[in-house]
Amino acid sequence: xxxxxxxxxxxPFAGFFVLALTGRRLSNASIAFVGVGSVGMCALxxxxxxxxxMTNPPAGRVFTQTLWTWMEVGSFAPTISFSLDxxxxxxILVVTIVGFFILLYSSEFMQDEDGYSRFFxxxxxxxxxxxxxxxADNLLLLYVGWEGVGLCSYLLIGFWYRDAANGQxxxxxxxxxxxxxxxxxxxxxxxxxHLGTLNIxxxxxxxxxxxxxxxxxxxxxxxxxxxxxxxxxxxxPLQVWLPDAMxxxxxVSALIHAATMVTAGVYLIARTHxxxxxxxxxxxxxxxxxxxxxVIAGLSALAQKDIKRVLAYSTISQIGYMFLAxxxxxxxxxxxxxxxxxxxxxxxxxGAGVVILAQSHEHDMFKxxxxxxxxxxxxxxxxxGAASLSALPLVTAGFYSKDLILWHAWSSPAxxxxxxxAGLLGAFITSIYAFxxxxxxxxxxxxxxxxxxxxxxxxxPLLILGLLSIIGGFVELPGPPGTLPQFSTLLRNVLPExxxxxxxxxxxxxxxxxxxxASIAGIFxxxxxxxxxxxxxxxxxxxxxxxxLWSFWFSGWGFDQxxxxxxxxxxxxxxxxxxxxxxxxxxxxIARLNRAAYSLLSKTQTGNIRWYAMGIAVGAVVLxxxxxx
Amino acid sequence: MIASVPxxxxxxxxxxxxxxxxxxxxxxxxxVFMLMGVEVMLNAVGVAFVVAGARxxxxxxxxxxxxxxxxxxxxxxxxxxxxxxLYHRFRTLDADAASxxxx
Amino acid sequence: xxxxxxxxxxxxxxxxxxxxxxxxxxxxxxxxxxSLLAVAFIFFSLGAPFVAALEVIIYAGAxxxxxxxxxxxxxxxxxxxxQESQWLSPGTWIGPSILTVVLAAELIYLFVADQAxxxxxxxxxxxxxxxxxxxxxxLGVELASMLLLAGLIxxxxxxxxxxx
Numbered sequence: 001x002x003x004x005x006x007x008x009x010x011x012p013f014a015g016f017f018v019l020a021l022t023g024r025r026l027s028n029a030s031i032a033f034v035g036v037g038s039v040g041m042c043a044l045x046x047x048x049x050x051x052x053x054m055t056n057p058p059a060g061r062v063f064t065q066t067l068w069t070w071m072e073v074g075s076f077a078p079t080i081s082f083s084l085d086x087x088x089x090x091x092i093l094v095v096t097i098v099g100f101f102i103l104l105y106s107s108e109f110m111q112d113e114d115g116y117s118r119f120f121x122x123x124x125x126x127x128x129x130x131x132x133x134x135x136a137d138n139l140l141l142l143y144v145g146w147e148g149v150g151l152c153s154y155l156l157i158g159f160w161y162r163d164a165a166n167g168q169x170x171x172x173x174x175x176x177x178x179x180x181x182x183x184x185x186x187x188x189x190x191x192x193x194h195l196g197t198l199n200i201x202x203x204x205x206x207x208x209x210x211x212x213x214x215x216x217x218x219x220x221x222x223x224x225x226x227x228x229x230x231x232x233x234x235x236x237p238l239q240v241w242l243p244d245a246m247x248x249x250x251x252v253s254a255l256i257h258a259a260t261m262v263t264a265g266v267y268l269i270a271r272t273h274x275x276x277x278x279x280x281x282x283x284x285x286x287x288x289x290x291x292x293x294x295v296i297a298g299l300s301a302l303a304q305k306d307i308k309r310v311l312a313y314s315t316i317s318q319i320g321y322m323f324l325a326x327x328x329x330x331x332x333x334x335x336x337x338x339x340x341x342x343x344x345x346x347x348x349x350x351g352a353g354v355v356i357l358a359q360s361h362e363h364d365m366f367k368x369x370x371x372x373x374x375x376x377x378x379x380x381x382x383x384x385g386a387a388s389l390s391a392l393p394l395v396t397a398g399f400y401s402k403d404l405i406l407w408h409a410w411s412s413p414a415x416x417x418x419x420x421x422a423g424l425l426g427a428f429i430t431s432i433y434a435f436x437x438x439x440x441x442x443x444x445x446x447x448x449x450x451x452x453x454x455x456x457x458x459x460x461p462l463l464i465l466g467l468l469s470i471i472g473g474f475v476e477l478p479g480p481p482g483t484l485p486q487f488s489t490l491l492r493n494v495l496p497e498x499x500x501x502x503x504x505x506x507x508x509x510x511x512x513x514x515x516x517x518a519s520i521a522g523i524f525x526x527x528x529x530x531x532x533x534x535x536x537x538x539x540x541x542x543x544x545x546x547x548x549l550w551s552f553w554f555s556g557w558g559f560d561q562x563x564x565x566x567x568x569x570x571x572x573x574x575x576x577x578x579x580x581x582x583x584x585x586x587x588x589x590i591a592r593l594n595r596a597a598y599s600l601l602s603k604t605q606t607g608n609i610r611w612y613a614m615g616i617a618v619g620a621v622v623l624x625x626x627x628x629x
Numbered sequence: 630m631i632a633s634v635p636x637x638x639x640x641x642x643x644x645x646x647x648x649x650x651x652x653x654x655x656x657x658x659x660x661v662f663m664l665m666g667v668e669v670m671l672n673a674v675g676v677a678f679v680v681a682g683a684r685x686x687x688x689x690x691x692x693x694x695x696x697x698x699x700x701x702x703x704x705x706x707x708x709x710x711x712x713x714x715l716y717h718r719f720r721t722l723d724a725d726a727a728s729x730x731x732x
Numbered sequence: 733x734x735x736x737x738x739x740x741x742x743x744x745x746x747x748x749x750x751x752x753x754x755x756x757x758x759x760x761x762x763x764x765x766x767s768l769l770a771v772a773f774i775f776f777s778l779g780a781p782f783v784a785a786l787e788v789i790i791y792a793g794a795x796x797x798x799x800x801x802x803x804x805x806x807x808x809x810x811x812x813x814x815q816e817s818q819w820l821s822p823g824t825w826i827g828p829s830i831l832t833v834v835l836a837a838e839l840i841y842l843f844v845a846d847q848a849x850x851x852x853x854x855x856x857x858x859x860x861x862x863x864x865x866x867x868x869x870x871l872g873v874e875l876a877s878m879l880l881l882a883g884l885i886x887x888x889x890x891x892x893x894x895x896x
Contacts (some may be wrong), residue, residue, distance in 0.1 A: 403884045433726050483784075605731040606728060608728050608729070608731070609663070613651075614831070617655060621831060624839070624842075628842060631777070631854070632736065632737040633733075634738075636843075637844050639737075640843040641754065641840050642741045645745055646744065648835050648836035651832050652829060652832040655818075655827075655832075656825060657819075661757055662752070662816075664753075665799070665859075666751075666752060667765070669767070679783055680778065682780070683740070686779075686854065688856050688863075692864050692872075694786075695783065699800055699876040699879065699880060700879060701795060702795055703880050705795050706798065706883050706884070707887050708796075709887075709888040712806075715764045722812075725734075
């Protein structure tokens with residue numbers, strides 16, 4: 001079974017080709033069959049591969065399958081090869097299973113759209129690229145997958161291309177992630193020139209052997225790779241593209257911008273963790289960026305009106321948690337949170353999609369209400385998702401993963417109390433905005449009629465993801481009551497265990513209690529503000545200090561305006577100055593010169609006989625003169 | 630009985646005739662006058678040939694002159710026929726009138 | 733004999749000058765005939781009687797007469813002469829005069845270098861010319877006859893009145 005590893009990325013690519021070539025002529029049912037079926041087959045393959053991997057692990061717990069050599073230039077001979085270890089196993093399970101359910105959901109969600117086959121073709125291309133990314137054995141192939149997911153993100157954000165605003169959002173996403181991609185490419189070049197290989201395993205070995213901790217090259221390489229991760233995962237300062245990326249269809253937001261592509265940065269850092277451990281300055285930068293982002297994005301989410309934008313900022317914030325975990329050395333905790341986040345965030349997005357569809361494409365939460373009676377399945381699953389997001393204690397998966405991160409933020413040698421405090425504040429804010437979203441959208445007075453109830457293909461994914469959002473955390477139960485660290489055990493060959501500095505017996509329990517309190521308090525405040533006294537919340541947002549704060553948070557802390565002033569305006573000004581393109585003027589001048597010479601010469605053809613006779617005479621005189629003198 | 634003139638004088642004479650003919654071709658606007666100038670030029674060339682033949686006492690100069698004469702005859706007949714056509718078409722003998730090949 | 737040569741040369745040059753400066757076509761033609769006759773005399777004085785005769789018969793006799801016929805046929809009136817004098821303002825003479833003077837000067841410069849004299853080898857009569865024409869130059873003679881044929885046909889075709 002492990003020999004069929006290459007099929008896992010190959011099948012979605014095949015699905016993409018089939019749909020790209022023949023999609024227009026197929027019926028919606030066939031398109032859905034090909035599009036959803038390919039990812040479904042992948043999911044099954046991944047599951048069986050996982051079973052085989054866990055029951056009968058290969059030597060060294062790594063399985064590599066080389067397909068062919070891409071090119072051979074001197075000593076540079078990258079291969080197309082996939083390697084499966086515990087980390088990539090977790091990732092392919094998450095991508096294929098969540099992807100399958102999202103695609104199943106979108107087969108009904110998108111059924112009235114024109115570009116049905118185009119949608120599934122791009123989604124398949126995306127899943128294929130993402131699987132390539134996580135299964136890649138060398139950084140070059142990883143970069144191929146990286147670029148592929150970036151391309152699909154652009155194509156799918158701008159899916160409804162007839163509206164120019166969607167195209168602009170797609171371009172913004174592509175350009176901002178491009179900045180990160182360039183940084184990453186420079187990092188790859190640096191790694192190759194210094195260590196001579198891009199094969200991940202060899203790279204980690206030679207980095208460890210050759211670079212001392214804190215050496216400048218290691219710091220530079222880590223910083224460049226971090227730049228790439230920041231772009232893809234939408235962290236400070238490159239987070240501006242994700243809220244605008246909500247212009248794409250909701251399943252796209254669910255798959256790409258919640259569960260998979262944005263986690264590619266986290267995956268990258270986890271994969272190359274050796275380099276980050278060799279550059280402690282960069283690692284603490286990761287933690288600080290994560291902490292800052294999660295607070296900033298959380299506060300921004302609190303002030304949003306569009307339900308998808310709340311979820312977008314929430315995604316940015318939760319990835320901040322993952323970065324925080326990576327920064328303090330809790331590698332497997334970050335991946336654990338990645339997994340649970342994929343479940344509940346996809347669930348929340350799919351639920352939001354149902355609501356949007358039911359309210360005839362209305363995105364503003366304040367124009368919705370009273371939906372809990374009319375969309376019961378959606379309401380309960382959405383509630384479960386929001387609870388998991390808020391890390392409701394003990395019953396949700398989110399609790400276990402977020403709590404683990406907070407514990408490591410406190411207790412790891414690279415962690416600090418302030419990082420823990422930021423994480424706690426973030427958890428508090430998270431539950432406020434999550435339940436604000438639930439209360440405003442589902443409770444209260446109904447303002448609009450429900451126009452489209454979800455069918456089976458939309459309900460089943462919601463239910464399954466809801467289930468996973470609850471039980472998904474039970475693979476990594478911390479300390480008391482029962483230590484069941486299945487997850488980190490699985491990953492321990494790949495990701496080292498995070499060391500714990502002050503393992504006070506009761507400390508962990510106290511911290512858990514504090515975290516639970518924070519999340520429950522947040523839910524309670526949301527209840528007070530948005531159910532009992534909604535007018536008070538409005539009052540708070542209108543008072544002089546409150547309204548500036550509110551609009552500041554609403555604009556995402558003004559980053560768009562800042563970048564517009566710093567980068568966009570000078571660039572546009574430069575292009576306006578060079579509107580006539582002085583370089584092109586040189587080439588145009590050559591053409592003009594030719595034309596001028598032509599018109600000059602054509603004046604000598606007067607058609608006048610005497611003129612020509614004069615010409616002959618002059619010529620004769622000149623020639624004779626040359627001969628004579 | 631034959632004049633023994635320095636050859637350069639004869640050739641200078643031929644050159645002067647040729648220059649006068651050329652001036653006639655360039656200055657005059659009437660086609661018939663231009664043709665006359667061409668005849669003068671041909672004649673001057675013939676003079677040059679005959680003089681050269683006389684210098685060596687050989688017959689070739691005169692033979693060349695006969696050929697030139699023949700050619701001039703043929704040229705004049707065709708040329709004057711063309712002049713007639715030109716007059717018929719443009720109603721004028723102005724050489725500048727036939728400038729459709731300008732540009 | 734030398735004197736005759738120089739006098740005829742002078743006459744030829746003067747009458748050629750008159751040819752190119754007349755406004756009346758017939759006047760110009762008559763001057764041209766005078767010039768040709770003077771040149772014929774030059775030929776005679778250089779010991780080439782046959783070509784002298786040919787010059788008179790063919791050039792002055794046939795070609796110039798052809799010119800006269802065409803001019804008569806064109807029937808240009810007095811206003812043509814008017815126009816000619818308009819076209820021949822002194823200003824138009826300057827450029828070409830300079831050009832031709834320069835050309836003549838160059839040619840003269842070239843010719844002065846040579847110091848030969850015309851030989852007194854005697855008169856070259858028609859007999860020798862005949863032998864040359866039917867001997868080494870027979871091909872030229874054939875070609876000349878073809879040229880004349882072509883000229884004949886061309887002149888006939890072009891001279892026909894075409895109905896437009």
